[in-house]
Amino acid sequence: MSGYEWLIGLAALVFAPLLGGFLRGIDRKLTARMQGRIGPPIWQQFYDFFKLIGKARAVTTKGSLMWVWGYLLLTMLAVYMLFAQRDLLIIFFILAFAGACLIFGAFSVRSPYSHIGAHREIMQMLSYEPILLLAAVAIFLQTGTFKVSGIFEHDGPLLLTLPLVFVAVLIALTIKLRKSPFDISASEHAHQELVRGVYTEYSGRFLALIELTHWYELVLILAFVALFWAQPLWIGVLLALGVYFLELLVDNIEARLQWSWMLSISWAAGIGFILVNIILIELVFGNVLRL
Amino acid sequence: MAGETLIAILILLPLATAAVGLAVKDDKLRRPFIILPSMALIAASVLLLFRVLDHGTITFTPSGTWDPIILILELALLAYFLYLGVIRKHVLVLGLAGFQLALFCLLKFAWLPSGFKAQPALHVDLLAVVMCLVISVVGSLIVMYGLNYMQNHERHLGLTATRQHIFFFFLVGFLGAMNGLVFANSLLWLFFFWEITTLCCYHLIRHDLTDEAEQNAMRALWMNLVGGVAVVGGMALTYQASGTLSMMELTGFGTVGPVLLLPLALFCLAGFTKAAQVPFQSWLLGAMVAPTPVSALLHSSTMVKAGVYLVLRLAPAYQDTYLSAVLAIFGAFVFMVTSLLAISQPVSKRVLAYSTISSLGLIICLAGINSGLAVAAAVALIIFHAVTKGVLFLVVGIVEQDIHSRNIEDMEGLTARLPVISGLAIAGMIVMLFVPFGVLFAKWAGIQAAATPFSEFYPLVVVFLAVGSAAGMVFWVRWIGRLISNVTTADGPPAEVRREPRASVPYLVVFSLVGGAVVLSVLAAPLVSWLINPAIAAMGYSPALDTAGWYLTTPFGSFSPWALFIVVALALLLPALLVKARPEEVMPVYLCGVNQPAEGPTFRSIADTPAAVETGGMYWTQAFGERSLNTWVNGAGIVLLAALFLGVIM
Amino acid sequence: MGLVAKARVKSPWIVHYCCGSCNGCDIEILACLTPMYDVERFGILNIGNPKHADLLVVTGPVNRRNVKVLQTIYEQMPAPKLVMAVGACACTGGVFHNCYNTMGGIDKVVPVDVYVPGCAARPEAIIDGVVLALDKLSKIK
């Protein structure tokens, strides 16, 4: 530990939205290219963001606005804690709290669309929460600590001993990124039965705040992926970018699934993979806590 | 005051209050008769805490005259259960009570030498004091809350002759019995108090005397008698194997070596019945027919806590055994399945009941993991669960008397109608659910403890814990969502905002419990270093939590509750204070453009008739309903129990 | 030009509402999204929700049933907002001219900023119209 983690954490708070917005721009560009279109400029997300900031305020209830701020600030807290290399379990718990804030925001308006979105978002949490917690446990079995700093002190990339956990995490991340086939709570593309699900009732600057939170979330998720190859970190970054590309590809070739499918896939495949991987650790790779 | 006096007060004062209260039939007069002893009880438990912190464990044996008194009462009690079985024509109760009585007599008069005593009779270490605090503080608060509640309750039922004196007789007596139970070192004494709690529970559940209440009370009775039989059987086997009936000696403080596992397994089984673990969960679910203070008491501080207390108390005795490993799996399994079952429940009290069972399962799982970290987490969970569950039951009670429904669907938009109480409910649920609050601290430590390979089956335990905690999220988040849903229209809230009696006793009780939960969570680190670490050290575990700098640090991770609390509080409170919604900015919800103008969420239906938008909660009954899961859940629970006993016998 | 004003021009999100058109113009609007015309390269998104949209694109002559819907959708768009009438019907009533149940053009109901004529309006014309609208947007302070 160098003692400067908090500085890295703060720096992450500043740069994460830039990076996240940029990555989202690349997402739209690549999606357009995959569909044979030219697509918007990669700065498009920032244009959207500032445009939304400049719109007139229109609110449905005060409650929903409050929770949006909670969603943003708690996500920022999680980002800070990840980059400051704190306890992974606590980071996931905070992320869950942030996600719950988004749900509360959608629930506080009596709108059928946002309520359906909120319920589906709850199902999404039920799907990915166990995977994230179990992934933290699997990492713990390799590094002997739940702290992110422990991953950097661990020699050898985690990916080699936790390949199946990595696959499970990919499933969870698809849900968390709200990409097809799991964009069930807020359809990424308009003109569907949900309108925009949990986001339906937000407009103007509050929509911009949600967009900002998504940028933080994206960076957080990719940073977590990068931890699977933490030394040297540039391989991890490449890994994360590769994963991001994969998510885009899947997003473009998959249709939306029902929640029950999502739940069975994430539990049966996700948890199953992690269990098999933990057994592999016990039998083949070795559990550091037993050594 | 000497420790012995305090202990005597803590056991006898509630019993005496109960007895005196039986004669008081006037509501006004009852108030001081209940409130003053309750205050005294709280004070005594706090004094006892300081006493034990300063001077260490207290052991003492009351004078010999008590033994025959207890024996006579005990026999009378067992005979009474038998009598209940006869007059209610309940075969199970009859059989179990008869068997219990016969076994007890056999043990007492044939196997034990005459004049046998397990010395010392009482043994009050820090774990017992923690339990005593939970019982005395949370329990007394609930009793005080009961004063108003029962008045309203009887008015609502339109009773002519009050039955409150009977109610408070059992309610207050319960506290004394619980204190006796946690202080007891002699298993004979423990059994006596154990049976008293069964009795109180039975009478409290059937208090309203409806058919349903009678039925559910009988069910509670026979299930708890299974536990009683298990305790007697456990005692008999313990005595056969080791010649002692002292808890201290069982748990490795005395001279006797590790005894057979079978009696320990029987004691655990008794704990499962009291703690309503699968497959015995139905008695606790049925107990919700009783008036709310009863549910609050049963769920938070008494009864079910007696079950987990017994399991946890015996944990050092079965450390590193097969029993311990199976307990961990069993507890984690119960934690998961009851959380999943709770998802499908629209009735608030059932949700709370399932979540209680699931928290107790977690405590049992932690006892089974049986490391310093796990046991510390278990103790923390006992404290935090008692406080928050107390809050939630009391809130549901207040709401129920106001809206005359306990269904979560009827609580939609409650924040607009009863802002104070629903705010407290939301606070309670957030404390229950999210970091950095106490319940989550226990989960955090629990997952860490489960991930250290304590047995071959730890991956299974970890998976159960992870799924269970995600499932817990579902029903709490949805419930909060229903509460905060905005149902106001352009003409204002649907029902006028009620003036809530903020200064009344029930509100003050809920306030203080919520406040207590938050303060304890923020001060979790000092709480651990000051109370929990010494408590588990007294049980023979090495403290696993370090609290330097008010960080909670385990060997594997750390976080700082107070710092996180500040950030989280800012993130939620600042927007609440600063964000404003000016009236001219308010816009109706999106309804595909068919909004009825200026009438809130209303749309134009066929022939331009206005139709209000209705939103409802989803309960996913197909996937998580009792109908589709119960057979599997109970089956798996029985298989696990069978595995436990088979493994222990072989 | 300020940052917000510049961003406004670069990111017009549209909500498309059909007020009883023959669907000819609707198809042409959707054609604008296809790879052939790809309006997303100008940052244009078909967002499907008035609360998120900047530009209301309307086809059809507006009849007495959906006039209120059109009004509500327009009201639910937060300012600054523009309205674009696509097709002869939306501009003047078109082939439905003088029908007993139509209003004869959306400018009878909401203020229109850009008229795109044609029956059906060609995608090129629609894009032209959007560019005009953007021009107007850039002048909003």
Ligand code: SF4
């Ligand atoms: S303008 Fe022509 S193509 Fe367009 S909606 Fe009217 S009739 Fe149809």
